[in-house]
Amino acid sequence: MSRPLILLSNDDGIQAAGLKALAEAMREVGEVVVIAPEVERSAMGHAITISDPLRVKEVDLGLDGVSAYACSGTPADCVKLGLLSMLSRKPDLVVSGINHGGNTGVSVIYSGTVSAAAEGTILGVPGLAVSVDAREVSSFEPTQAVAYHVARGVLDHGLPSGTLLNINVPALPVEQLPAGTMNGQGYVLTVHGKSDWQDHFDRRVDPNNRVYYWLSARKRVVSEVPETDEETLKAGRVSITPLHYNLTDYKARKTIASWDLFSKPK
Amino acid sequence: MSRPLILLSNDDGIQAAGLKALAEAMREVGEVVVIAPEVERSAMGHAITISDPLRVKEVDLGLDGVSAYACSGTPADCVKLGLLSMLSRKPDLVVSGINHGGNTGVSVIYSGTVSAAAEGTILGVPGLAVSVDAREVSSFEPTQAVAYHVARGVLDHGLPSGTLLNINVPALPVEQLPAGTMNGQGYVLTVHGKSDWQDHFDRRVDPNNRVYYWLSARKRVVSEVPETDEETLKAGRVSITPLHYNLTDYKARKTIASWDLFSKPK
Numbered sequence: 001m002s003r004p005l006i007l008l009s010n011d012d013g014i015q016a017a018g019l020k021a022l023a024e025a026m027r028e029v030g031e032v033v034v035i036a037p038e039v040e041r042s043a044m045g046h047a048i049t050i051s052d053p054l055r056v057k058e059v060d061l062g063l064d065g066v067s068a069y070a071c072s073g074t075p076a077d078c079v080k081l082g083l084l085s086m087l088s089r090k091p092d093l094v095v096s097g098i099n100h101g102g103n104t105g106v107s108v109i110y111s112g113t114v115s116a117a118a119e120g121t122i123l124g125v126p127g128l129a130v131s132v133d134a135r136e137v138s139s140f141e142p143t144q145a146v147a148y149h150v151a152r153g154v155l156d157h158g159l160p161s162g163t164l165l166n167i168n169v170p171a172l173p174v175e176q177l178p179a180g181t182m183n184g185q186g187y188v189l190t191v192h193g194k195s196d197w198q199d200h201f202d203r204r205v206d207p208n209n210r211v212y213y214w215l216s217a218r219k220r221v222v223s224e225v226p227e228t229d230e231e232t233l234k235a236g237r238v239s240i241t242p243l244h245y246n247l248t249d250y251k252a253r254k255t256i257a258s259w260d261l262f263s264k265p266k
Numbered sequence: 267m268s269r270p271l272i273l274l275s276n277d278d279g280i281q282a283a284g285l286k287a288l289a290e291a292m293r294e295v296g297e298v299v300v301i302a303p304e305v306e307r308s309a310m311g312h313a314i315t316i317s318d319p320l321r322v323k324e325v326d327l328g329l330d331g332v333s334a335y336a337c338s339g340t341p342a343d344c345v346k347l348g349l350l351s352m353l354s355r356k357p358d359l360v361v362s363g364i365n366h367g368g369n370t371g372v373s374v375i376y377s378g379t380v381s382a383a384a385e386g387t388i389l390g391v392p393g394l395a396v397s398v399d400a401r402e403v404s405s406f407e408p409t410q411a412v413a414y415h416v417a418r419g420v421l422d423h424g425l426p427s428g429t430l431l432n433i434n435v436p437a438l439p440v441e442q443l444p445a446g447t448m449n450g451q452g453y454v455l456t457v458h459g460k461s462d463w464q465d466h467f468d469r470r471v472d473p474n475n476r477v478y479y480w481l482s483a484r485k486r487v488v489s490e491v492p493e494t495d496e497e498t499l500k501a502g503r504v505s506i507t508p509l510h511y512n513l514t515d516y517k518a519r520k521t522i523a524s525w526d527l528f529s530k531p532k
Binding site for chain 1: 306308309310311312313314315316317319320321322342343346347350351372374375376381384388415416419423425426428429450451452453454455457458460462465466467469470476477478479480481506507508509510511512513514515516517518519521522523525526527528529
């Protein structure tokens, strides 16, 4: 029987240390092919390229047995291109990351990391998004261990169609993580929370006297329900959130149904 | 009492005919300010610009009483910049469109039109995304009427916090639309369906002998539940879907809870 085929991508770009760390971990699980943006594509949301062609270049990540390609497109483009054109067979998993920085709450909406995993899910392959909660990371080892165990779990159990897992790992040294973390135990099955960003724009004037605006943001933890992604992460535990892309707001639908605008139910 | 303030954006760009048509309709509801991408930004998903500054230029849409600005950013950037920096007060509505082409099923995930409305909702202002189901439209009149009536409805009733409305109007002449459409009646309160795209990539070689890939897609209608966005639209009726951005897949969460990976509930 052939080994599982795993497609990797990210949004920090093909040269990111987190991507290489993920490839190292996934190499223990199956055959790994990497297709990632040639440059950083953070905060791309679920953008895809429809008006321009995509170009691809093979690169050497210095990992035996791992083939890797830099792509001119977005994270979602990379996964779409891999699944629909470049890979010789349908992969068993799409794994995105390791993102340098957590993807929780409202950030999930803007995240290129999550969108790459979501593209896998949309095209019928279980998707995992993996992030570590710091821009600068001294060791990817705990996140690698988590990614390994969750990937194994998904290959063993399968995921429901349309579901992806959004995995966030605290940026703590191994010895400060809860017992079991490195062995694939004690993770928290969380819900997508409402933590957001306190955004503002700096209005500035350039040397040629033209106005420009620069986005600046600070994370705000919002606690509305127990077991959110952000709170679990901040408590030093691994957060795993099952996400889907049925965006219907059923509760609002009931509220709104009484408006004059709508046909009355038969 | 001051008139409602309405922020408009889109993803087809500041020069799009659909945007102007929307501004005409919204002018009947309140004071209108337009901030839209200076170029087309379709399929941008919920991308935002974090590594570059944004620039803004006032433009004349030729509509009395409507001020308009072209912005160098994405649809979500335009709305964020308007709400957080450019507008003198918090608007009462954010309306995005009129998109040239329907936004139903999986397209919703990729849609810059929907993301502009979603950005309003994320920042606490009710968002409406408005699309007409054709790339070429002979008359925006029915879509203008629908946008007018729904905007009035939202101002009268309010929307639950975190909800946006995704409005899709069939591209039919007035006389082929169901009775009541032009008067704000008989719309269908739909759910976000699973219609998707049969994607493939054309692999081509350029005159310099370099390979490139071009995305090509054809819509596929998927019918799994009654009253989906796409099926309602295809039946010639106006579809209004309440959407939210809590992406938790609660059903999958129950299924997955038995895996070894997770802490057992206390």
